[in-house]
Amino acid sequence: MTHPGAHAAQNPDKIAAILAETGERVTYAELEERSVRLANVLREAGLRPGDVVALLSENNLRVFEVYWAAMRSGLYVTAINHNLVAEEAGYIVADSGAAALVVSAGKADVAKAVLATGVRPGLLLSYDGPVDGFGSYEEALASASDVAPADQPHGAPMLYSSGTTGRPKGVRPPLPPVPFTEIGDPLVGLIGQAFGVGPDTVYLTPAPIYHAAPLRWCGAVHAHGGTVVMLRRFDAAAALDAIARHRVTHAQFVPTMFVRMLHLPQEQRDAADVSSLRVAVHAAAPCPVDVKQAMIDWWGPILVEYYAGTEGNGLTMTDSATWLTKPGTVGRPLLGVLHICDDDGRELPTGEIGTVYVERETVPFEYHNDPEKTKAAQHPEHETWTTLGDIGYVDGDGFLFLTDRKSFMIISGGVNIYPQETENALALHPAVHDVAVIGLPDPEMGERVTAFVQPRAGVATGPELEQEIIAFVKSRIAGYKAPRSVRFVEDLPRTETGKLVKGELRARYATT
Known part of the structure; x- marks a missing residue:
C-alpha cells in the first residue's frame, strides 16, 4: 500500500497527521477525500501532468492535502520557503511556471505581495481564511467531486535550492513512470527497509515543511500508513513533550536541534520520556562528533544519519553502532554508487580527498531553466554521475567522510x-x-x-x-x-x- 486511499480503505479513522501544538488532526479518510477533491479542482482548472502547484504555507496539516493532490495528478508540487520576501517568493512562482498557487491565510501578506509583483498563476486558493485576490480553498473543495479520477499519473516534488548567484534553482526530477497507486519515490522503499518505517510508525517532524526532507519523509510515512506529528516550529522542550505525549517512534532533526536540546537544564533532560523512540534520524548539516556522542549517551544508540540533498541523486546512511566505530562518517550508500574525483574528473584512490559524485543508472535530476548548472553538476565524462559540490573521501570499507564544501556555502x-x-x-x-x-x-x-x-x-x-x-x-x-x-x-x-x-x-x- 503506497498512498492514503489504500490505508483509508482499511482503516479510515486512523490518524494520518497531528499538529502537536493544537491537537488538530486529520484521519486517513479525511486526507484521502480532501486530496481527491483538490485533485479534481486542479484538473477542472486545466492543470495537466507536468504542471506545477506552488504552495506557500507555515507548518499546517493542509500541506499534506496539497501534496497528495499533486501526487495523484501527475503534477509537481513546489513548496516555497515562507520566510522569503515577496520578490524572492514571486521569483520561484514565476520561474517554476506554476499554474496554481495555494497559500495559507497565515502568510497573507507575502501572498498578496507576490501578486503585486505581477506574478499571477491561473488558479489562486487560500485556506484557513480569506486572502485578497485568492479564492476559498474550503469552498472549492466543497463543490468538487469526491470521486477519484480514473487516470491518476504519479506526481513529484519540485523544490528550490538556493543558488550561488543569488537566485534559487528548482530541482526538477523526472516524473515517475508508474501510476499513483505504485511506488514512485525511491525514498518510500528505503525508509521502510533501512529505517523500519511502517504502519505503526509515529513520526515527529519539527522542521519547516518546505524543506525537501520533511516534505518527502512525511509523504513516505503516509505511504506506509504511519502517523505524522508536526510541530509548527522547533522548540527543544516542545519536541521532547511531543515525543512523550504521542509516543513518537521515529523523529528527524538537524544538529542544531540536538544542541538546543542538550542545552536544556539537566533535570529537564532527565525527566524527558523518550522511551518510545526507536530511530532518531539526523541530516542536512555535519554533526559535530561531540554533539552526536552526547545524544547517543542520552538517547541510546538509536541515532541514524544520512547524507543526501534536495536533488535526490543518492543517499548514504550509518547507524549509531557503526558510527561509533567510525566517528564522523556519514555512512555507506543505500542509493547510488560513490566516486571521488579530482578537479579534472579523474577517479581518486581510496582515502584521497576529492569531489563526491554519485552514480545512478539515469540522470536523476535537472535544475529547472538552468542547463549550465545541470551540466556543472555532472561528471565531465559520465552524465549519470552527479555531485552536490561536497568534498570528501571514502575509506577502505566504503564509508564516506565529508571534509568541506566546494563552494563556501x-x-x-x-x-x-x-x-x-x-x-x-x-x-x-x-x-x-x-x-x-x-x-x-x-x-x-x-x-x-x-x-x-x-x-x-x-x-x-x-x-x-x-x-x-x-x-x-x-x-x-x-x-x-x-x-x-x-x-x-x-x-x-x-x-x-x-x-x-x-x-x-x-x-x-x-x-x-
Missing part, C-alpha cells in the same frame, strides 16, 4: 545559505566599499553568517553601523540570510582578477 542550523546573495544585497549600501560573507564556526548553529566589510573612505564604523547593515540586508532578503555580526576590515583578500579568496579569509578568522 554556509550551513546554519541545518539551513543552506549562499553568501553571494547576502553580498549582493550589501553591494549598494552607501557605507560599503567592499564586502565578503562567510560562515564562521558557531557552537549552536554550526556556522554563523559573518560579513566582513571594507567601509568607504571617511565612514565611521562601530555598533550603530553594524546594526544598520544587518537591518539593510533583512529589508532586502530573508532575515535568516542576514549576517549575525559585521566585522570592519581595512581590505579584503582578492586576486589580481578581483576574485575573493575566501579560503584565506576563513583561515584568518576561523578561530576568532
